[in-house]
Amino acid sequence: MENHVIEMLNIRKEFPGIVANDNITIQLKKGEIHALLGENGAGKSTLMNVLFGLYQPEKGEIKVKGKKVNITDPNVANDLGIGMVHQHFMLVDTFTVTQNIILGHEPKKFGFIDLKKAEKEVADLSERYGLKVDPYAKIRDISVGMQQRVEILKTLYRGAEVLILDEPTAVLTPQEIEELIKILKSLVNEGISIILITHKLKEIMEVCDRCTVIRKGQGIGTVNVAETSTDELASLMVGREVSFTTEKQDANPGKTVLSVKDLRVKDNRKVEMVKGLNLDVKAGEIVGIAGVDGNGQSELIEAITGLKSIESGSIFLNDKEITNLSPRKVTQSGVSHIPQDRHKFGLVLDFPIGENMVLQSYYQKPFSKNGILSFNNIYDKAKRLIEEYDVRTPSEYTKARALSGGNQQKAIIAREVDRSPDLIIAAQPTRGLDVGAIEFIHKKLIEERDKGRAVLLISFELDEVMNVSDRIAVMFDGNIIANVLPQETNEQELGLLMAGSNQAKEGAQ
DSSP: OOOOOEEEEEEEEETTTTTEEEEEEEEETTTTEEEOOOTSSSSSOOOOHHHSSSSSOOOOEEEEEEEOOOOOSSHHHTTTEEEOOOOOOOOOOTHOOOOOOTOOOOOEETTTHHHHHHHHHHHHHHHHHOOOOOOEEEEBGSSSHHHHHHHHHHHHTTTOSSSEETTTTTOOHHHHHHHHHHHHHHHHHTOOOEEEEOOHHHHHHHOEEEEEEETTEEEEEEEEGGOOOHHHHHHHHHSSOOOSOOOOOOOOOOOOOOOOOOEEEEEEEEEEEEEEEEEEEEOOOEEEEOOTTTTSSHHHHHHTTSOOOOOEEEEEEEEEETOOOOHHHHHHEEEEEEOOOIIIIIIITSBHHHHTTTTTTTTTTOOOEEEEHHHHHHHHHHHHHHHTOOOSSSSSTTTTGGGHHHHHHHHHHHHHHOOSSEEEEESSSSTOOOOOHHHHHHHHHHHHHHTTOOEEEOOOOOSHHHEEEEEEEEEEEEEEEEEEEGGGHHHHHHHHHTTHHHHHHHHOO
């Protein structure tokens, strides 16, 4: 009998109109990192939400250390030593790190919260697991990577021995991913067992011991990572062979569509983030912006799309100035925007997915006449886009928040590309998507390029920038510091340029 800390046997979970988990089994050994791999909407998060007590299964059983258990809610999971870090963090912005970690489990002294004791415990835990977290910092002042560590600490503080991480690297920069991998290894050395929900094959190969694959809600099997390859994992996950390089003809650039001159933009704290930047994107080319997060990329996009007003400089689209126009005016002048934060800027989560498909055009014919919406036309259009872009949703009337992250992303891309704009701004377009969906979206961007659209791609995934761009602009500290061609550079050189290194610059000139 193997030493299994968790066994989920023949789990079935249904929602109205959909079987999310159909007879799935996963077994976690003590001290292993076990990947749970599957496409967007395959049922990975659902399965783990069953283990964490957020959902009750229709069939099947769960054993913890060989004993059958009934996990009726997350408190029961906590008591059994199971902790979960969700894809979208559950932290209180205005509280400190320590206040977040002890929330609901506060140490008391004479009936009052003993914050001193808690801060010491948090510092000790942070030290022991190499998490390097400042117990006194406020959540809103720390990076996303740090917030994730706070979530991990929260589970450890509650005594978790089994840690479920849902897509932990989706929101991290490459440097933070390296840090996280170190942390995972040190957790395992301290006797923690980890289930990693992911669809990034490179990470599975690097850090996991075994991998269980689910496809369309069914268990495909469990493999030893040492005995498999990324190609095999990809085809297990998608059910067909997947190409990791994007097929495309050479670009045939035409006239300049977007022209940015001497742009200066400040962020919300009034710090200058874009510092006199110049950039051109022509019809029929994809320009990729490579850079470490926080070098002014977000401010650049927000300035072009009208979400942020600029300090100085100018932005032209097809030789017409669009500087400081409202977002709707920018959209109408021919710009589509796939935003990097799909929840904040991409969707109205409590609207049906069908209505989200016309957020840019609902006030125009045929969706509206004399100020009255035509829902028949809206939902006909949505249905067509859902089919064309393979958005997996029970129906066009399903609320946007009920879709998996990857399917929310496909819906946004369908809406933005379908408007046949002159310029498509794609910010992190494949963040959180599986290889099958990434392949599809890259194809779409290249198709749009071939139809003569200008595409501006902003991504922190170096292989995406290398694979899809015709030209790469490296952004560092609010400026474009180098322009390189993908066929004449490599990830090493790009990495150095992104870090602002001069040796690389001389090599790239």
